[in-house]
Amino acid sequence: MNFNWVHWGDKMIKVERSEAPAKLTAEKVKELTEEYKKTEKNVWNQDYIKKALLDMSNNKCIFCECRLGEESKYIEVEHFHPKSKYPEEVVEWENLLPICKRCNGLKRDHDTKLEPIINPTLIDPRKHLTIKKFRFFSKDDLGKKTISVLCLNDSDRLFLPRVKIGDAISSILDSLGKWVDKIKFDHSVEDQNELISKMYNLLKSCQPNAEYSTICSYALFEDDNYYEIKNFMQQVKIWDEDLSRLETNCLNYSLIEYGHLKSTV
Ligand SMILES: [Zn+2]
Numbered sequence: 001m002n003f004n005w006v007h008w009g010d011k012m013i014k015v016e017r018s019e020a021p022a023k024l025t026a027e028k029v030k031e032l033t034e035e036y037k038k039t040e041k042n043v044w045n046q047d048y049i050k051k052a053l054l055d056m057s058n059n060k061c062i063f064c065e066c067r068l069g070e071e072s073k074y075i076e077v078e079h080f081h082p083k084s085k086y087p088e089e090v091v092e093w094e095n096l097l098p099i100c101k102r103c104n105g106l107k108r109d110h111d112t113k114l115e116p117i118i119n120p121t122l123i124d125p126r127k128h129l130t131i132k133k134f135r136f137f138s139k140d141d142l143g144k145k146t147i148s149v150l151c152l153n154d155s156d157r158l159f160l161p162r163v164k165i166g167d168a169i170s171s172i173l174d175s176l177g178k179w180v181d182k183i184k185f186d187h188s189v190e191d192q193n194e195l196i197s198k199m200y201n202l203l204k205s206c207q208p209n210a211e212y213s214t215i216c217s218y219a220l221f222e223d224d225n226y227y228e229i230k231n232f233m234q235q236v237k238i239w240d241e242d243l244s245r246l247e248t249n250c251l252n253y254s255l256i257e258y259g260h261l262k263s264t265v
Helices: 026-039 047-056 101-107 141-149 155-186 189-204 213-222 224-235 241-253
Strands: 076-079 096-099 129-132 135-138
Touching: 047 076, 047 096, 076 101, 096 101, 129 141, 129 213, 135 141, 155 189, 155 213, 155 224, 189 224, 189 241, 213 241
Parallel strands: none
Antiparallel strands: 076 096, 129 135
16 A cells, blocks of 8 residues: 555554664763763764664654655654753663654653653553544543644644545455455455455555554554455455454554454454
């Protein structure tokens, strides 16, 4: 699926913190931290740091899940605890996150020690946030602060693109529904294979390594057509293990509560 027309997307999934890049040794950290304290230079702006951060997040902004490195959305190295207030952490690996310009511009020097927000490498966003009608809602104060600092329901940049993604997913499901009707009529194996492959691609576009995976999963699992198509595929025994694995993987990362997944049995 191609979401190039979407400028800003959705957030946010739990990301496993990777190992620090080999070049960022304890000695190097000390040297760069001293340099920063003396000169305030951009000592974190190293290609090996940026590459390791992009690898960690599947090339996505850690907060809004936009794809970095495309459409002039370049990676900025985010200091979760702001470097202006906590210079000791200026190149501390656990404090660095990959982020887009929009999110960096909003978070600025927000003091995350005094007023914590979600760090997706430490905290699972699903515990604090949920999504309804393409808007994020907080489950507690941490979720509330995160939504407000990062403007996660910002109309032009986040909310409207989410609705467009929802619409795209819904029209794909509509077209799959038409395949189902055709297969019911002609029982063609070729058509069945086509349906399997289209469903496979749809679920792939909702995986955690895909851009805007949170909103894609939400739109998919909110749509009744999805359950009807899945139900049909199970009945005619073309819902296979690969599809189940992809579905489970979406659910493991999406902000959809398990209880919201409608039973198809
Ligand atoms: Zn972002």
